[in-house]
Amino acid sequence: MAVLRVENLTKRFGDVVAVDDLSFAVQPGEIFGFLGGNGAGKTTTLRMVLDIIRPTSGTIEVLGAAPNKRKADAIGFLPEERGLYAHMKAIDTIVYFGRLKDMSPADARQHGMELLARFDLADRAKAEIGDMSKGMAQKVQLACALVNRPELLMLDEPFSGLDPVNQGLLEDEILRASQRGAAVIFSTHVMQHAERLCDRLLLLKKGAKRFEGTLDEARATLPARIAAVAKADIASVRGVATATPVEELGDGWHAYEIELAPGVPASAVLEGCSTQGVALRRFEEQRPSLHEVFVQLVGSEGVEQ
DSSP, X not given: OOSEEEEXXXXXXXXXXXXXEEEEXXXXXXXXXXXXXXXXXXXXXXXXXXXXXXXXXXXXXXXXXXXXXXXXXXXXXXXXXXOOOTTSBHHHHHHHHHHHTTOOHHHHHHHHHHHHHHTTOGGGTTSBGGGSOHHHHHHHHHHHHHTTOOSEXXXXXXXXXXXXXXXXXXXXXXXXXXXXXXXXXEEESBHHHHHHHOSEEEEEETTEEEEEEOHHHHHTTSOOEEEEEESSOGGGSTTEEEEEEEEEEETTEEXXXXXXXXXXXXXXXXXXXXXHTOOEXXXXXXXXXXXXXXXXXXXXXXXXX
8 A cells, every 4th residue: 555645746836837736645664755946836735644734635644644643743843944942952842742752651651762873963852843953853853753653754944954864863863764665755956866866756847747667677768878989980870869979089980979869779779789880998877867857757856856
């Protein structure tokens, strides 16, 4: 059973369609990237899943039930808008969130201390949030989302404002949650994190789905490219759409940038070179990045590599 299932979800604010007939599902243990530029509808969708706002139409199921009947202890959420009680101690804050998720005080405190130790904050357990750096406070808020060992972990722009070290820590926690069987959905406009972590991706533009699938399937939406050094004219090989000479290397050798025809694998062109006697010194497939795919399908506004 899918941990989260969304079908034909639409949300309108007056004349503005924030989410437009959106459908997807997230399975146990899956890391699902919810990608889009600013204003794409990512946060609105997550808020509907949490029953903070209600959809105009469509259905949502969390662990087989409507959001307003969900089990609070099964969900962890890290909002984009960071904010904790400044005068509460770190461990007390985590215990408070654990109690909201029906944990016992002892279990919440024990797991909270384990998380603080993992985040290198054990010595700051009794420090007030207001006395912590921004990065430390963000790690405490992450611990609040993880303390109940959620079956569904939702992270809204979780990497925003984190330095590279803490970004790596967060990536480790996402993988850890997935490995214990949690479904993880995170929204982001930074492609490098999604490229490293996601099992599947959903690309949004103006609330509508433009793509859903694996990273390899996303890359397959763009023509394959090859960097080659060849002696004969490689443009005549079957499957080559364009072969642009970029440098003359002497003795008849040229460096080429090659774009393949849609659906043609690089291996077919390599075989064609062999069959036609095209001598090669270099033949390297260059896979498109997720950022390139995103720009092609959605556009570049508000998106980082």
